[in-house]
Amino acid sequence: MSEIPSPPSRIPEQVRRLGVVAVLMAGGFIVVRTWAISPEYKDTSLQKSEAVEREKAKPVHYAGAAACTECHEDQCGEQQLGKHRNLSCGTCHGALQKHVDDPLNEANRPYAPRERDFCPQCHAYDPARPTGFPQINPAIHNPLKPCISCHKPHAPEPPETPQECSACHAEIARTKMVSPHALLECTTCHTTLEEHKTTPRGAKPSRPTTREFCGTCHNKGTAEKSAPKVDLATHEVKYLCWQCHYPHSP
Numbered sequence: 381m382s383e384i385p386s387p388p389s390r391i392p393e394q395v396r397r398l399g400v401v402a403v404l405m406a407g408g409f410i411v412v413r414t415w416a417i418s419p420e421y422k423d424t425s426l427q428k429s430e431a432v433e434r435e436k437a438k439p440v441h442y443a444g445a446a447a448c449t450e451c452h453e454d455q456c457g458e459q460q461l462g463k464h465r466n467l468s469c470g471t472c473h474g475a476l477q478k479h480v481d482d483p484l485n486e487a488n489r490p491y492a493p494r495e496r497d498f499c500p501q502c503h504a505y506d507p508a509r510p511t512g513f514p515q516i517n518p519a520i521h522n523p524l525k526p527c528i529s530c531h532k533p534h535a536p537e538p539p540e541t542p543q544e545c546s547a548c549h550a551e552i553a554r555t556k557m558v559s560p561h562a563l564l565e566c567t568t569c570h571t572t573l574e575e576h577k578t579t580p581r582g583a584k585p586s587r588p589t590t591r592e593f594c595g596t597c598h599n600k601g602t603a604e605k606s607a608p609k610v611d612l613a614t615h616e617v618k619y620l621c622w623q624c625h626y627p628h629s630p
């Protein structure tokens with residue numbers, strides 16, 4: 381009687397071997413984790429409480445904005461109503477725990493940023509800032525004077541609403557002043573709502589959009605006497621006038 385060969389196992393040999401290795405590794409991990417590591421290394425609450433102790437031992441530098449109210453009610457109240465309400469006192473005055481602990485000590489006197497180059501850290505033109513964020517060009521915005529001579533640092537507001545276009549468009553106004561268009565009012569070419577002076581970006585003035593607009597003074601045969609004439613029908617018809625003539629200094 382010939383021997384019947386046993387049927388081959390359905391699980392391939394190499395998988396069974398890998399299985400043995402996996403079981404050994406898992407077993408090893410459990411053994412080491414359960415018996416080989418001492419409990420204090422595994423106890424996270426112990427680690428947490430040590431971290432708290434460690435952090436508590438560090439010296440406190442920032443007093444927090446709430447600490448200032450007690451002695452500087454005026455500044456705190458003023459700031460809450462102004463545009464700077466979301467800035468903490470420490471943003472401008474620095475870390476002040478020592479000052480809070482011993483306010484009369486001259487050595488702890490807070491720093492107050494009275495100089496001009498401090499404020500542009502947040503307010504100088506930078507295209508990366510959000511649209512509508514109030515920005516200025518420090519080189520031309522009322523140069524040489526400290527910012528706080530016009531803006532209260534705790535409740536900054538433009539000191540008064542300027543009426544002249546030149547208060548904000550100084551460069552254009554200066555250019556126009558010495559050009560052939562010196563005698564034209566800005567509003568001849570830009571219809572401007574009063575709101576533009578308080579919310580410039582919210583109420584934008586119009587701009588001329590057609591050749592015919594310039595033609596009202598410059599076209600051959602129009603009534604305006606002092607303006608030099610061109611024939612609108614033949615003078616560079618393909619382009620808008622201000623592609624060649626800068627309107628503020630033609």
Ligand code: HEC
Nearest residue numbers: 443444447448450451452469473476480483484490491492
């Ligand atoms: C316990 C009372 C007290 C607390 C709390 C306190 N201050 Fe003062 N602070 C004073 C006194 C008093 C002076 C005046 C010191 C002087 O004139 O020599 C002063 C002066 C100042 C000045 C003036 C510096 C200058 O150059 O004119 C600033 C700025 C200031 N504190 C900011 C703060 C801020 C910000 C906080 C909160 C983190 C704060 N203080 C918390 C009592 C306090």
Ligand code: HEC
Nearest residue numbers: 448452455456459464467468469471472492493494528533
């Ligand atoms: C945007 C920056 C800025 C912030 C934010 C700010 N301060 Fe000031 N603070 C200044 C400047 C600048 C001065 C100097 C004003 C001056 O000399 O006219 C000043 C002056 C002071 C003074 C001296 C007295 C005075 O009015 O001149 C005190 C007190 C003071 N700040 C407290 C505070 C407290 C409290 C807060 C938070 C509620 C705060 N500041 C937030 C910029 C700031």
Ligand code: HEC
Nearest residue numbers: 463464467471498499502513514527528531533536537538
């Ligand atoms: C840490 C950033 C920061 C600093 C520093 C800072 N500002 Fe401001 N400023 C702001 C923010 C935020 C606003 C509110 C913007 C808004 O309302 O959209 C603002 C608003 C203003 C406005 C506009 C008020 C209005 O009615 O449109 C003026 C003016 C101004 N700040 C002046 C100053 C001056 C002067 C200083 C220096 C003493 C200063 N800022 C320092 C963040 C800053």
Ligand code: HEC
Nearest residue numbers: 496499500503514515516522525526527530538539547548
């Ligand atoms: C001589 C007074 C004066 C000085 C100095 C001055 N400003 Fe102004 N600031 C104004 C007036 C007036 C306006 C409103 C008209 C305008 O936008 O120019 C204004 C407007 C602003 C605005 C709002 C702009 C907007 O688009 O909403 C900011 C921000 C500002 N100033 C920041 C500063 C900073 C920062 C400094 C210092 C580097 C400074 N100002 C110095 C008078 C002044």
Ligand code: HEC
Nearest residue numbers: 542543544545547548566567570572577580581584585586
């Ligand atoms: C308080 C300051 C302020 C005053 C005053 C002011 N402007 Fe402006 N104007 C601005 C600002 C800020 C912008 C926006 C610039 C930007 O978006 O880059 C602007 C934009 C403009 C634009 C361009 C609009 C566009 O389509 O982009 C025109 C035109 C203009 N102003 C004309 C005028 C005229 C004319 C006057 C006077 C009657 C005037 N402005 C007064 C601040 C002012």
Ligand code: HEC
Nearest residue numbers: 545549552553556561564565566568569587588622627628
């Ligand atoms: C003769 C007509 C005319 C007059 C006067 C005039 N502008 Fe303009 N302005 C234009 C035209 C046209 C444009 C559009 C240019 C463009 O779209 O490229 C323009 C564009 C502008 C812009 C936006 C583009 C830029 O150059 O920054 C501002 C801001 C502006 N004008 C302000 C003024 C102010 C302020 C005055 C007065 C001091 C003034 N304009 C006078 C015709 C005029």
Ligand code: HEC
Nearest residue numbers: 560561568588593594597604606607608621622625627630
């Ligand atoms: C309200 C009338 C008026 C309007 C609108 C007007 N201009 Fe003029 N323009 C004049 C006057 C007046 C002069 C000449 C002033 C002088 O030289 O005495 C002039 C001069 C000129 C000159 C000649 C400069 C020279 O001397 O060589 C050019 C170019 C010019 N304007 C272009 C334009 C353009 C472009 C527009 C449209 C954006 C425009 N003008 C809108 C009145 C106007």
Ligand code: HEC
Nearest residue numbers: 591594595598608609610612615616619620621623624625
């Ligand atoms: C492609 C460029 C271009 C365009 C667009 C253009 N011009 Fe001119 N313009 C010129 C040149 C170059 C001159 C000077 C040579 C000449 O007289 O032809 C001139 C001259 C002028 C003069 C001066 C004439 C004199 O006698 O001193 C006026 C006014 C004028 N243009 C107005 C306009 C007006 C208004 C428009 C729009 C309807 C316009 N231009 C469009 C290029 C242009």
